[in-house]
Amino acid sequence: MPENSPGDRDAEIESSEEAGSGAARLFDVRRIIGGLFTLYGVLVLGAGIVDGKSASDKASGIDINIWTGVGMLLLGLGMLIWMRLSPSAVADPPLDRDRRSTEH
């Protein structure tokens, strides 16, 4: 990147960057996705276990609540496990901070 960038490029972009970034503190979305789908998996799987023949008749003979419930549960748990196994996916420190040569 060049030494002398056009003046007006820097002024506005810099002012918003200089205000500081709190985004590094952003939470890990996998926790939320994992939690919601685990809950959904339990709810729908439960419905699949207790609902009667009419439900599976509607779904062309498939116990679709059970299958969907299991699938969502796996997704939810999978997300939580992934988060546990590689916790810093959001907050990895970068190798080098110079994304621009005119770094402030």
Place this chain on the structure above:
Amino acid sequence: MCGVLMDGGLRLDLNLLDYVILACYFLTVLGIGVLARRSINSSLDFLMSGRALPAWVTGLAFVAANLGALEILGMAANGAQYGVATVHYYWIGAVPAMVFLGIVMMPFYYGSEVRSVPEFLRLRFNKQTHLLNAIIFAVSAVLIAGVNLYALAIVLQALLGWPLVVAVVVAAALVLAYITLGGLSSAIYNEVLQFFVILAGLIPLVVVGLHDMGGWSGLSDKVAANKAGGEGFLHAWQGTQIGNVTNPIGASWFGIVFGLGFLLSFGYWTTNFAEVQRAMSAQNMSAARRTPLIGAFPKLFIPALTIIPGLIALVLFPKLGADKGDFTYTNAIPLLIERYLPNGVLGIAVTGLLAAFMAGMAANISSFNTVFTYDIWQTYVRPGHDDAYYLRTGRVVTVVGILIGVGTAFIAAGYSNIMNYVQILFSFFNVPLFATFLIGIFWKRMTAWAGFSALLGGTIGAVATWVLYKLDVLTFKTDLVETFWGSGVAFVVAGGLAIGVSMATRPKPDDELQGLVRGVGATNLRAGELVGDSTWYRNPLVLGATALAISVALYIPFW
């Protein structure tokens, strides 16, 4: 394809469990907004998510932002009306453009550190071009947000019995809340969530439907035997010879490849800020380039979730294709949901539809508020204030944008075919911009005023083509074919003006074009690289080539 007015016959029977599922989703969405708010310190955090997000998040958000109500209901409607040829929207009409964006264009967008697509134009050309594009984009963003909002409200009204006004207000209020609180981070995190919820809703529907039809072979036999369908519905390329067009879309291969595959597709994916914004908020150059590439892989397979339901609806409902009432094409998926899904999965599917609507609307609103705050307000109306002022402005603009979106929802209501309405808007707004960009990035001789003329002239060309078509001065086989030709006119006019005006005006010197034009200054492709970014599976060229190869391979069974 037909309108969405409902007579009240199609009604979903949601029980307590389904409503609990829906309520959990609403709470989660709001919760994400509240949690994201804590990480906002600056306008950059609010509007650009601080440029700190990993590639898998931005990649899924990228594809989810496009997976709005229109996409899902509209593509299923296209599947019912045109058959397998609808895959063109995905395999030629999306993936190549996404790959091009990731490999070729992201280095310019991300490396120049602009905060929006219009801002790139300001650096490359001049302020007039910048303002023109910002205004055009802002208008198109609220128009399209309004279409999503309208479609959502119609579905809520018809399926759940909610009055239209209540439905519009509830949906708008929810999106408003989580974007005003948490800004772009909240929008993006919610899009990732929405991606999974949408899949969780549609996959069971397709599984059950296919099972009922006897698998893919059973379904294709039934489609081929169907009066409204036929063998032509199972092929993507048959009947597309120029001069002998018999395929359902009504276009030749030339129109499909160059109109849809190149102009409309590249016009949308490479310049639409609602999409590009997701890639711009990635944490480094590698992640930014990989965002559209990662998004391309789910995009390759989503047709299974939209076109198959369309075909099943075609087989199951002989009355499908009405102009009004329950059996419009747009109701293909709602009809299947009513038919096949018991309570439980039903709640998930309805939540998935709602998630899709919200994803589409939020993407448009979040890009609208960035462009309005940075490109219009900060640059021309109230420059020079401190950043906290612009952070507040961003929040106010979000509210205003949604209110305008509610208004434009009623414009969409006046249109019997919202999918075509949107395609027409794209031919006006996206293609001239794409032409301007393409030439501007690869040809440094293109001058600032050439940029302005190309953008303006191209837009006028597209609008004029459409007006002449509406006045019956020009005739095309279908509305869709008009959009292909309108795009062609826009591209040629923009290109001609770009070259012509450049010859008559002075170009910018090289030192003002660093990192903005291919060959002028080097963009550091390894900037901000993280451990592991140079592995083979994070190489943009590998990802891009793989995606393209798969899209070609997928066409083979459907030739």
